[in-house]
Amino acid sequence: MVETLKITDLHVATEGKPILRGVNLEIKRGEVHALMGPNGSGKSTLGYAIMGHPSYEVTHGSITLDGADVLSMEPNERARAGIFLAFQRPMSIPGVKMADFLRHAATNVRRPNRKEGEELIPMREFRKELNAKMDQLRMDKEFTRRYVNDGFSGGEMKRAEILQLAMLRPKFAILDETDSGLDVDAVRLASQSIADIGGKAMGILIITHHEHLLEHNRPDFTHVMLGGRIVETGGPELAIELHKQGYDRIRAAYPGAAADEAAMKDQAETVASH
Amino acid sequence: MAEVTTSLGFNREAFDAFLQSRGEPSWLRDQRCEAWAKFEELPLPSQKDEEWSRTDIRLFRLDRFGFPADRPAGARLADGLLTHRVELGGQVTAWDSHPHSARLNEKWARRGVLFGSLDELAAEHGDLVRSHLFRAVDAHYDKFAALHAAAWSGGTLLYVPRGVVIDEPLHMLSVISPGAADLGHALVILEDGAEATLLAETASLSEQSPGLHCGAVELLLGPGARMRYVNLQNWATGVWHFAHQKALVDRGAALQWTIAALGSRLAKVNQHVALVGRGAGAQVNGVMFTEGKQHLSYHTLQHHEAPSCKSDLLYKSALQDVSRTVWRGMIKVDPAAQKTDGYQRNDNLMLSDHARSDSIPGLEILADDVRCTHGSTTGRVDDEQIFYARCRGLTRKEAVRMVVAGFFQQVFDRITIDSVREALGEAIGRRIREYD
Ligand SMILES: Nc1ncnc2c1ncn2[C@@H]1O[C@H](COP(=O)(O)OP(=O)(O)O)[C@@H](O)[C@H]1O
Ligand SMILES: [Mg+2]
Numbered sequence: 001m002v003e004t005l006k007i008t009d010l011h012v013a014t015e016g017k018p019i020l021r022g023v024n025l026e027i028k029r030g031e032v033h034a035l036m037g038p039n040g041s042g043k044s045t046l047g048y049a050i051m052g053h054p055s056y057e058v059t060h061g062s063i064t065l066d067g068a069d070v071l072s073m074e075p076n077e078r079a080r081a082g083i084f085l086a087f088q089r090p091m092s093i094p095g096v097k098m099a100d101f102l103r104h105a106a107t108n109v110r111r112p113n114r115k116e117g118e119e120l121i122p123m124r125e126f127r128k129e130l131n132a133k134m135d136q137l138r139m140d141k142e143f144t145r146r147y148v149n150d151g152f153s154g155g156e157m158k159r160a161e162i163l164q165l166a167m168l169r170p171k172f173a174i175l176d177e178t179d180s181g182l183d184v185d186a187v188r189l190a191s192q193s194i195a196d197i198g199g200k201a202m203g204i205l206i207i208t209h210h211e212h213l214l215e216h217n218r219p220d221f222t223h224v225m226l227g228g229r230i231v232e233t234g235g236p237e238l239a240i241e242l243h244k245q246g247y248d249r250i251r252a253a254y255p256g257a258a259a260d261e262a263a264m265k266d267q268a269e270t271v272a273s274h
Numbered sequence: 275m276a277e278v279t280t281s282l283g284f285n286r287e288a289f290d291a292f293l294q295s296r297g298e299p300s301w302l303r304d305q306r307c308e309a310w311a312k313f314e315e316l317p318l319p320s321q322k323d324e325e326w327s328r329t330d331i332r333l334f335r336l337d338r339f340g341f342p343a344d345r346p347a348g349a350r351l352a353d354g355l356l357t358h359r360v361e362l363g364g365q366v367t368a369w370d371s372h373p374h375s376a377r378l379n380e381k382w383a384r385r386g387v388l389f390g391s392l393d394e395l396a397a398e399h400g401d402l403v404r405s406h407l408f409r410a411v412d413a414h415y416d417k418f419a420a421l422h423a424a425a426w427s428g429g430t431l432l433y434v435p436r437g438v439v440i441d442e443p444l445h446m447l448s449v450i451s452p453g454a455a456d457l458g459h460a461l462v463i464l465e466d467g468a469e470a471t472l473l474a475e476t477a478s479l480s481e482q483s484p485g486l487h488c489g490a491v492e493l494l495l496g497p498g499a500r501m502r503y504v505n506l507q508n509w510a511t512g513v514w515h516f517a518h519q520k521a522l523v524d525r526g527a528a529l530q531w532t533i534a535a536l537g538s539r540l541a542k543v544n545q546h547v548a549l550v551g552r553g554a555g556a557q558v559n560g561v562m563f564t565e566g567k568q569h570l571s572y573h574t575l576q577h578h579e580a581p582s583c584k585s586d587l588l589y590k591s592a593l594q595d596v597s598r599t600v601w602r603g604m605i606k607v608d609p610a611a612q613k614t615d616g617y618q619r620n621d622n623l624m625l626s627d628h629a630r631s632d633s634i635p636g637l638e639i640l641a642d643d644v645r646c647t648h649g650s651t652t653g654r655v656d657d658e659q660i661f662y663a664r665c666r667g668l669t670r671k672e673a674v675r676m677v678v679a680g681f682f683q684q685v686f687d688r689i690t691i692d693s694v695r696e697a698l699g700e701a702i703g704r705r706i707r708e709y710d
Contacts (some may be wrong), residue, residue, distance in 0.1 A: 047290035051665050074669075079664070087662065090662065093659055093662075094679060095681055095682070100676075104668055105667050108669075118670055147680065168666070261426070265524075
């Protein structure tokens with residue numbers, strides 16, 4: 001049976017206020033899913049909840065990976081189980097070289113039972129693989145000697161996320177706006193790279209506002225999120241429609257979710273203005 | 275482990291017996307007696323004193339400690355942290371302020387280098403020691419300085435004659451037993467154009483045991499000399515650590531001075547660098563990691579006395595549990611010290627909500643053509659950073675360790691001795707606890 005990441009009636013709140021209101025989504029390994037939706041609809045929240053961000057409380061529902069309860073796992077256990085999130089806004093870790101960080105990450109993910117302090121992937125082997133991946137992504141070698149995301153441009157951060165994806169080879173990847181901050185050529189390269197990495201080996205959830213990233217990763221399914229719910233699911237043509245025409249049709253068709261969206265926006269603005 | 279038999283209390287009777295037992299030349303006896311008079315006259319510092327306002331020593335009982343008694347008998351001391359995979363040019367060890375062992379590579383000895391116990395070398399090279407001892411440190415500065423000047427023993431002397439370049443690190447290890455006192459004095463003399471690297475370590479024989487360190491360091495660099503001096507204190511968490519440390523850096527000389535502090539219950543250290551000749555330079559590095567109830571207080575002074583000198587200080591501390599650090603730094607520029615380039619910076623990383631660090635930079639500038647800057651930051655380990663690293667498969671602890679290592683990287687990059695960087699990195703890594 002194909003490995004499956006299954007999200008059932010997921011409700012998530014942060015700081016006590018509900019954000020996701022019953023998300024259902026099933027991703028099989030080998031499938032590409034696009035997730036679209038206006039800003040603030042809850043797309044990043046879904047990614048965080050899948051990884052176990054401590055600020056996002058799951059108030060109801062379940063996430064399973066091949067039947068195993070993901071919600072009871074620590075974030076690092078989820079990573080080692082084969083789930084990967086490319087962050088919309090990656091964090092910088094000054095003083096820690098990209099290569100060191102990645103070597104720890106790759107070792108942990110490939111040897112899920114590794115205890116801290118146990119050996120890392122041998123340096124030479126790791127270097128060789130890293131260099132090959134960087135060639136493939138047309139990245140400058142100097143990149144890995146820099147500190148993790150420290151002083152990176154928006155585009156460099158996104159490419160660093162793709163490099164991590166390539167090195168960690170997860171079963172399931174959530175790419176949260178991995179195309180933003182990249183110019184058109186860079187998005188094409190990213191799109192191609194993701195296809196090369198992923199192929200049939202990964203289940204991918206691509207969160208995007210554009211269609212370029214989908215160019216080489218033709219979605220099997222396109223989902224639309226509004227007000228913390230997936231309100232509509234279609235094929236690749238739905239992504240194209242939303243990209244061209246925006247979300248007015250969706251809001252009109254799902255007035256309940258649109259009302260929730262409006263309420264969330266008001267709340268966010270009230271919080272911001274304080 | 276058996277406690278060392280020490281007659282407790284630094285009193286007149288004990289001091290007389292100490293003097294008697296040493297049979298030193300009169301200049302040294304006189305120096306000790308003058309300091310003793312000062313020691314008796316001065317009160318213990320208290321929080322009423324500006325310099326001690328953030329450092330509370332009310333629980334410190336001087337009468338719990340005394341002059342070093344008999345030379346402790348026994349086995350080899352541990353090797354220390356800084357010597358792994360290092361080809362040493364020589365090593366001096368001391369135990370409870372007694373000389374324990376000394377060796378120096380024959381090729382350096384032949385070129386006139388002296389490296390050994392200050393006790394023993396002061397007897398053989400009286401004139402040399404006499405002309406330098408307490409040239410830098412003020413023996414009457416406060417009660418601890420006076421006690422040290424009156425009662426120092428053991429210690430280390432490094433003397434490098436004119437033009438001799440020692441290209442192997444030298445190592446010094448000073449260890450105390452539970453309840454004992456270390457009043458060692460490190461005297462380093464580099465003549466014109468001489469070069470050396472000295473790794474100095476202090477430690478306790480057992481963890482958590484009490485102890486007293488009342489010490490001094492003097493680094494005397496002649497014109498054009500170059501020195502790297504590393505001081506790692508790794509005492510047990512029961513040790514009281516009071517020290518006066520000062521370097522005099524002459525014309526065109528360069529000093530790299532790294533202080534690493536991991537141990538002690540309470541530390542109050544004055545670290546002064548005086549740039550006394552044109553074009554002298556000093557780089558000062560501080561690496562501190564504190565935990566439990568430790569309190570480490572460092573007062574640094576970069577004193578520009580001559581023109582065209584450069585000083586660059588970077589202190590970094592990471593604090594765990596309810597520990598506390600105080601850094602009070604001053605760059606002082608004399609009227610004669612035009613073209614001064616002075617910098618000081620202190621960064622603190624809080625690993626707990628209950629730790630506290632005070633960071634007080636200061637400038638006192640009496641020349642007009644200078645560049646002096648300072649900065650300090652205090653931050654905490656960012657939960658978002660930790661989450662990001664955990665999403666890449668790192669455990670929380672591994673992630674915290676990585677963030678802390680990254681925090682220290684900037685100062686490690688400046689420390690040009692691999693074994694020191696590695697030892698500090700590992701020692702700090704081991705101390706980082708599991709957090710929720
Ligand atoms: N950490 C947080 N604290 C408070 N509100 C949050 C937080 N994260 C997200 N939100 C709110 O949740 C809603 C959904 O945000 P998000 O998941 O980032 O949306 P999207 O990625 O679709 O743009 C927004 O209203 C946002 O303000
Ligand atoms: Mg988002």
